[in-house]
Amino acid sequence: MDLAVPAPLAIAPDLAALARDLFETLRAADHDGVGITRETYAAGETRAMRRIEAIAREAGLACAWDAAANLRVTLEGTDPALPAAACGSHLDSVPQGGNFDGAAGVIAGLIALLHAARGPRPARSLHLFVLRGEESAWYGRPYLGSSALFGQFDPAWLDLPNLHDPSLTLGAAMRREGADVDAVAARRVLCDPATLSHFVELHIEQAPVLVARRVPVGLVSGIRGNQRHPNGRAVGEAAHSGAVPRWLRRDAVLGAADFAMRLDASWRTLLERGEDLVMTFGIFTTDPREHAMTRVPGDLRFTLEWRSESEATLDAFGALAQAEAEEIARERGVRIALGPGVRTPPAAMDKRLLAHARAICTAAGLSHEVLASGAGHDAAIFSNVGVPTAMVFVRNEHGSHNPREAMEFDDFLHGAALLREVLLTGADALR
Numbered sequence: 001m002d003l004a005v006p007a008p009l010a011i012a013p014d015l016a017a018l019a020r021d022l023f024e025t026l027r028a029a030d031h032d033g034v035g036i037t038r039e040t041y042a043a044g045e046t047r048a049m050r051r052i053e054a055i056a057r058e059a060g061l062a063c064a065w066d067a068a069a070n071l072r073v074t075l076e077g078t079d080p081a082l083p084a085a086a087c088g089s090h091l092d093s094v095p096q097g098g099n100f101d102g103a104a105g106v107i108a109g110l111i112a113l114l115h116a117a118r119g120p121r122p123a124r125s126l127h128l129f130v131l132r133g134e135e136s137a138w139y140g141r142p143y144l145g146s147s148a149l150f151g152q153f154d155p156a157w158l159d160l161p162n163l164h165d166p167s168l169t170l171g172a173a174m175r176r177e178g179a180d181v182d183a184v185a186a187r188r189v190l191c192d193p194a195t196l197s198h199f200v201e202l203h204i205e206q207a208p209v210l211v212a213r214r215v216p217v218g219l220v221s222g223i224r225g226n227q228r229h230p231n232g233r234a235v236g237e238a239a240h241s242g243a244v245p246r247w248l249r250r251d252a253v254l255g256a257a258d259f260a261m262r263l264d265a266s267w268r269t270l271l272e273r274g275e276d277l278v279m280t281f282g283i284f285t286t287d288p289r290e291h292a293m294t295r296v297p298g299d300l301r302f303t304l305e306w307r308s309e310s311e312a313t314l315d316a317f318g319a320l321a322q323a324e325a326e327e328i329a330r331e332r333g334v335r336i337a338l339g340p341g342v343r344t345p346p347a348a349m350d351k352r353l354l355a356h357a358r359a360i361c362t363a364a365g366l367s368h369e370v371l372a373s374g375a376g377h378d379a380a381i382f383s384n385v386g387v388p389t390a391m392v393f394v395r396n397e398h399g400s401h402n403p404r405e406a407m408e409f410d411d412f413l414h415g416a417a418l419l420r421e422v423l424l425t426g427a428d429a430l431r
């Protein structure tokens with residue numbers, strides 16, 4: 001590795017061994033022959049959470065399950081009236097995902113509490129939240145457990161079908177795994193944000209920036225919000241490929257391609273102006289039931305999302321998309337319709353905690369990078385309800401949401417030690 005774990009940020013050897021064993025235990029339990037499949041509100045997720053609970057209880061930590069079937073592990077402080085310092089992440093995965101997405105944050109939080117339990121008891125209590133349903137891969141909605149934690153769970157979500165088993169609804173899955181669905185549907189607040197001094201989440205980076213920069217850990221400045229349009233459509237007119245000249249065509253494919261390239265040019269311009277933005281056409285297809293080599297396509301379906309740390313940038317890019325769609329309709333006779341959109345707001349990480357984490361890294365000689373998170377995390381929910389929030393990234397090869405996640409264990413120890421220090425001392429930075 002690039003550098004050894006600095007002594008001030010060391011993890012005790014037995015806790016490091018426990019973390020390594022936990023990663024292997026989780027992998028063995030939920031490897032499906034290709035990757036890790038640990039479904040939201042299903043037996044694998046519950047089994048993994050019970051494993052964390054068993055280790056915590058054996059160490060004398062308090063454990064409680066809330067109405068959304070989230071697990072809270074607590075080391076009680078000497079002054080429980082103080083707002084508690086909290087950390088956490090999730091244990092569900094995408095189908096055939098990797099072994100570290102979510103799990104790294106839970107395991108790092110657990111060993112932070114176990115470390116704190118060995119020394120003089122901290123004044124404020126420490127919480128580890130093991131949160132349900134962070135991934136949207138199963139029911140089309142992310143942050144299910146953390147949303148429920150703060151009374152932000154939309155009751156309509158209970159009727160969402162499982163995307164891999166439409167006969168199962170989210171509500172039924174939640175009941176099966178022990179959730180009090182009525183309390184969740186009533187938006188009962190399961191954790192008052194005012195009872196938390198701050199929240200910190202460790203996660204693997206899901207992009208290649210830290211690997212490319214040869215930096216073991218990242219400090220997150222903010223989590224990008226997104227605007228998503230899952231039912232975009234370009235509508236022109238089907239025609240014979242040999243008989244219709246260019247000037248009479250209303251080619252849906254060329255209209256949609258023109259739209260994509262215009263938005264790409266706008267993206268580049270906004271980046272040159274210093275704006276934070278990413279844009280993706282995730283699906284771009286004609287209907288296989290009717291498309292043919294000799295047919296000018298009259299209809300194309302696409303998905304479009306854009307993400308930014310700035311609400312103003314999200315809005316501005318949406319206005320640009322609409323203007324380009326109108327221009328294409330005039331020039332090509334192809335109607336571009338984005339369809340209904342879904343907005344997830346950005347979340348800013350607390351600047352004081354970010355500065356504090358940077359100071360810890362600098363004092364320990366730990367190389368680090370400040371960057372935005374393009375992926376969403378439960379930390380966004382904590383931040384947007386007013387809890388001062390920080391995130392630590394650990395570099396990993398090959399991205400995420402795939403079986404090839406490759407976080408180096410020494411990098412994890414760097415990140416876990418940093419999370420521990422921000423958890424234990426972050427409240428002082430907020431004064």
